[in-house]
Amino acid sequence: MAMHRIRVKVNGAAHESEVESRLLLVHYLREMLRLTGTHIGCDTTHCGACTVLLDGRPVKSCTVLAVQADGRDVMTVEGLEKDGKLDPIQEGFFQEHGLQCGYCTPGMMMTSHALLQRNPNPSEGEIRQAISGNLCRCTGYVNIVKSVQHAAAAARSRS
Amino acid sequence: MSAPTPKTTPEVGGMGHSIKRKEDPRFLRGRGNYVDDIQLPGMLHMDIARSPYAHAKIKKIDTEKAMKVPGVLAVITGATLEQYKLHWMPTLMSDTQMVLPTDRVMYQAQEVAAVIATDRYAAADGAAAVEVEYEPLPVVVDPFKALEPGAPVLRTDKPGKKDNRIWHWEAGDRAATEKAFREADVVVKEQIYIPRIHVASIETCGCVADFDRVTGKLTVFMTTQAPHAIRTVFALVAGHVGLSEEKIRIVSPDIGGGFGGKVPVYPGYVIAVAASVVIGKPVKWVEDRMENLQADSFARDYHMTAELAAKKDGTMTAVRIKTLADHGYADAAANPSKFPAGLFSICTGSYDLKNAFCEVDGVYTNKPPGGVAYRCSFRVTEAVHAIERITDRLAQELKMDPAALRMKNFIPKEKFPYHSALGWEYDSGDYPAALKKAMDLIGYDALRKEQVEKRAKGELMGIGISSFTEIVGAGPSKHFDILGIKMFDSCELRVHPTGKAIARFGTKSQGQGHETTYAQIIAEELGIPAAHVQVEEGDTDTAPYGLGTYASRSTPTAGAAGAIAARKVRDKAKKIAAHLLEVSEDDLVWEPGKFSVKGAPQKAKTIQEIALAAYTNHPQGMEAGLEAVDYYDPPNLTFPFGSYICVVDIDRGTGEVKIRRFVAVDDCGNIINPMIVDGQIHGGLTMGMAPALLEEISYDEQGNNQAGSFMDYLVPTAMETPSWETAKTTTPSPHHPFGAKGVGESATVGAPPAIVNAVVDALAHLGVKHLDIPITPEKVWRILKEKGVAE
Incomplete structure (x- = not known):
């Protein structure tokens, strides 16, 4: 199997690694970099548990090859907290009980974080549409919607 | 009726406080x-080769090519395990199922061989390289046909x-x-099928088995609800x-979510343990x-014939339900041992029914073994589907x-504790x-006008x-x-010298928030702030023995044990x-905390000074x-109940059912953490809507699974899920x-x-009397077309 040298910035830190052509980004993050906050829930790009931001856009890292991340910026759930302070999206999920088992949560927060970056004041419909590629089996989405709204309100009052 | 005022301050955070979750x-x-986050030094990976056939003889398993794949160390087959x-292993229902087959496969995707390799990619390559020669056998998919004379007998091993x-x-x-039915003014009868569904927790199942050859100790990190x-x-099977x-x-x-799917012992766990040993x-x-x-255990798959007898004025007099239960090729249900059909005899529901009879026949077919619950006891x-539909x-x-009609037939409040015709003592209800x-x-009268x-x-x-009416907390x-x-x-x-505490339980949270709610129980009983109570579960080396978390049993059993243990501490x-x-x-005199x-x-x-x-x-x-x-043996089960009202609009062009509003009034007795209870209800409603409108695992005549990935198995997204409205009554x-x-x-x-x-009600004036779930747009559209109202 051919090997490739890739340079990827993950949560602001530069990494240089030798990877197989077929190595999935999610396995690169989880097993080579030991960033296990990004989870795997399906094999068909449906569940969104593995969502990370690639150059700021949410992607499902189970269907991105690690080599495709060469020279690019990846942000995972571990990169949300800054200087010991939770990101508004994390705070929103905490305050509004937007998580139960916690398995879909990192992917759900990454998708929501990206939504708020491009739309700081989303409607309920826009939130539901944005997270429609992220499956949650525990919460019924009601409190996830509230969590995103909470984060949006917090970000607005901060700015 | 209304929720009691909390006895403790928010800082203590006992019962009734919506404190934020500790997890x-x-x-x-x-x-x-x-x-899957666990990575141990020297850890190997296992992948499984599976059968493409639902029923076939295995003529030959050739592992030679698999063993040549770089990184592959071993291929385990039924012959390996036979040594x-x-x-074979026992199921929880005293049936048997294969760990790996030696001569026959009984369902599509059955485990045939396991490959052990240095990394997960090599293991997958190895599994793909295992060559198996099969001779297909006649497949039994329909449980009714399975009982016909001349049907192939599947369990020839018995x-x-x-x-x-x-x-x-x-x-x-x-x-x-039967007498009550003969004497009834009116009898209604319906065939109701509840299809196979799958819990589809977002985390799948898995384990890391770690056998230490020096100490002889086996540690298994595994996705289990009942460690x-x-x-x-394991000790009994592998002694x-x-x-x-x-x-x-x-x-x-x-x-990452259990819902009943992480109760059984799957072959993969056993093979991984064997490989590590x-x-x-x-x-x-x-x-x-x-x-x-x-391949994992399914839920439901009940073919029910439900009948209800009544007087002209609507007084229900008797219910009768006959059911065929498709268990796949082995009864691997996760029921209490004496209850092969679980607690199906709750099927008299919320009604004062003097006569009732139900019978269930379990049947083998060429499908994966089961069944488990799907977030239900x-x-x-x-049972609830049958009685509520036939009502x-x-x-x-x-x-x-x-x-x-429901109001007329409800068990009256003053009749509790109520002895049901099928033998249960309902503890309380209103x-x-x-x-x-x-x-x-929901504004019922206005909706009827609309x-x-x-x-x-x-x-x-x-x-x-x-x-x-539910029946939970086994038991x-x-x-x-x-x-x-x-x-x-x-x-x-x-309780530690500084007044902080650790509490360990025999259950295991899979998202329910036990670390928070159990701490609140201790806080309520002892006045030690919930923030100062560390809760641990899930490690059999440290936690006291318990039967685990499923069937809504944690609060009724382990939660009760927590309260009683705290009361014992208080006595001292x-x-x-x-x-x-x-x-x-x-x-x-005691007041919370002193x-x-x-x-x-x-x-x-104070409790801290005393500690x-x-x-x-x-x-x-x-x-x-x-x-x-405390080892708590409950004197009875508990009987949560509720009334739900759903309003749907149906699109005459597409047949799509849109839930406009859904009001859920639940009564789960006294509440530990209202925020967590509401979250549980939101999730439960969504997993109730899922099989009603979307989810089904079906098989074609060859036994091929028709919904084997999230492409076809439709777990609800935020788009289909409505904004649920919840409320409570409180009957402790x-x-x-x-x-x-x-x-x-x-x-x-x-x-x-x-x-x-709601959907049948929307179509009732067109002559529709019943619909089986899932009520897909296609199903509705065909009816609209047939009735001439499709747009």
């Missing part, structure tokens, strides 16, 4: 610890087995029920190869989603309002209050009710056991307080320390130590018939 800080930072007599019937079970008085029971099962219970440690780390290195196995949907969803059929037949509240909240107006315009709108040891182990649960509570604390205050125990002297409230000792004294200044003759253990359980009943599954049980009843 969240790690999950929010991606610092949870799920099975250790581990190729000497003397001549048909595909697994068992017959019945409850109630057949003769009295202690698993330890004992002959040297695994002894004191040298088995099961650790259930963070679990043989190779002497840690072995990780994590199934992928397709394996999860195609042992077959309660099936609406009766309303339709009598041209009565379905709410009025059914009319819950339905009335739901009707008021429906009349809409119908006149040709628009399709329906209103559906479900007034369910009293007199009746409930799993493989002989009684279904108690436990808490071990230790009282002795210490009397010693410190130099008064008699009889002179002390004992004070009657009439002299300034003379008091310190327990280690530094305890009375002579008393043991030091402040701790207690009279026998539970703090009046709680359990709540995690009520909504999954109660929601489907409310949705189906």
Whole structure:
């Protein structure tokens, strides 16, 4: 199997690694970099548990090859907290009980974080549409919607 | 009726406070610890080759090519395991199933060989390279055909087995029920099928098995809802190869959703353990989603014929239900041992039915073995679906309002505790209050008026009710056991010298928030702030023995054990307080967090002061320390209930059913954490809507799974899921130590018939009397087309 040298910035830190052509980004993050906050829930790009931001856009890292991340910026759930302070999206999920088992949560927060970056004041419909590629089996989405709204309100009052 | 005011301050955070969850800080930072996050030194990976056929002879398994794949160390087949007599294993229902086959496969995606390799990619390559020669056999998919004379007998491994019937079970008085049906003014009858579904927790199943050859200790990190029971099962099944219970440690780390799917022992776990024992290195196995949907235990698959007898005025007189239960090729259900059809005999529901009879036949087919619950207590969803559906059929037949019919037949509040015709003692209930509240909240009368107006315009709108009664919290040891182990649960509570505490339980949270709610129970009973109570579960080396978390049993059993353990601690604390205050125990009064002297409230000792004294200044003759253990054997089950009302609009162009509003009034007795209860109900409603509208695992005639990935198995997204509206009534359980009943599954049980009843109600004027779930747009559109109302 051919090997490739890739340079990827993950949560602001530069990494240089030798990877197989077929190595999935999610396995690169989880097993080579030991960033296990990004989870795997399906094999068909449906569940969104593995969502990370690639150059700021949410992607499902189970269907991105690690080599495709060469020279690019990846942000995972571990990169949300800054200087010991939770990101508004994390705070929103905490305050509004937007998580139960916690398995879909990192992917759900990454998708929501990206939504708020491009739309700081989303409607309920826009939130539901944005997270429609992220499956949650525990919460019924009601409190996830509230969590995103909470984060949006917090970000607005901060700015 | 209304929720009681909390007895503790928000800082203490006892019962009734919506304190934030203690488990969240790690999950929010991606610092949870799920099975696939575990990486041990030298760890190997396992992947499984599976059968493409639903029924076939295995003529040959060739592992040569697989062994040549770089990184592959071993290929394990049924023949390998046969050497250790581990190729078959018992199921929880005293049936048997294969770990790996030696000569035959019985369902599509059955495990055929396991490949052990240095990394997961090599293991997958190896599994793909295993060559198996099959000879296809006739496939039995339809459980009715499975019982016909001449059907191929599937379990030829069982000497003397001549048909595909697994068992017959019945409850109630057949003769009295038949008499009531003969004397009835009106009888309604419906064939109701509840298809196979899958819990599809977002985390699949897996384990890391780690056998230490030097110490002989086996540690298994695994996705299990019942770690202690698993330890004992492993010891019983593998005792002959040297695994002894004191040298088995099961650790259930963070679990990404369970819903019943993580109760069984799957072959993958056993093979990984065997591989680790043989190779002497840690072995990780994590199934992928397709394996999860195609091979893990299913839920439901009940073919029911339900009948209801009544007088002309709507008084129900008898119910009768005959069911065929498709269990796949082995009865691998996760029921209490004496209950092959679970608690299906709750099928008299919320109604004062004097006569009832139900019977269930378990059948073998060429499908994966099961079944488990799907966020419900042992077959309660099936029972509730039958009675709530047939009740609406009766309303339709009598041209009565379905709410009025329910009100007329509810078990009256004053009749509790109520003895049902099928033998249960319902502990408490106030059914009319819950339905009335739901009707008021949704504006029932106005909706009925709107429906009349809409119908006149040709628009399709329906209103559906479900007034369910659950039966949870298994269970009293007199009746409930799993493989002989009684279904108690436990808490071990230790208060430290500084007044902080650790509490360990025999259950295992999979998202329910036990670390928070159990701490609140201790806080309520002892006044120690919930923030100062560390809760641990899931490690059999440290937690007291318990039967685990499923069937809404955690709060009714382990939660109760927590309260009783805390009360035992309080009893000792009282002795210490009397010693410190130099008064008699009889002179002390308790309020949350302290004992004070009657009439002299300034003379008091806090629980923290008492805890310190327990280690530094305890009375002579008393043991030091402040701790207690309780193994709680509930005197009865608990009976949560509720009334749900659903409003749907149907698109005449596409057949799509849109849930406009859904009001859920639940009564789960006293509530520990209202925020968590509401979250559970939201999730439960969504998992109730899922099989009602979207999810189904079906098979073609060759036994091919038609919904084996998330491409075809439609887990609801945020788009289909409505914004649920919730409310409560509060009828405490009279026998539970703090009046709680359990709540995690009520909504999954109660929601489907409310949705189906709403859709049927929307189409009733067109002559529609029943629809089987899932009610897909295609199904509805075909009806609209047939009735000439499709747009």
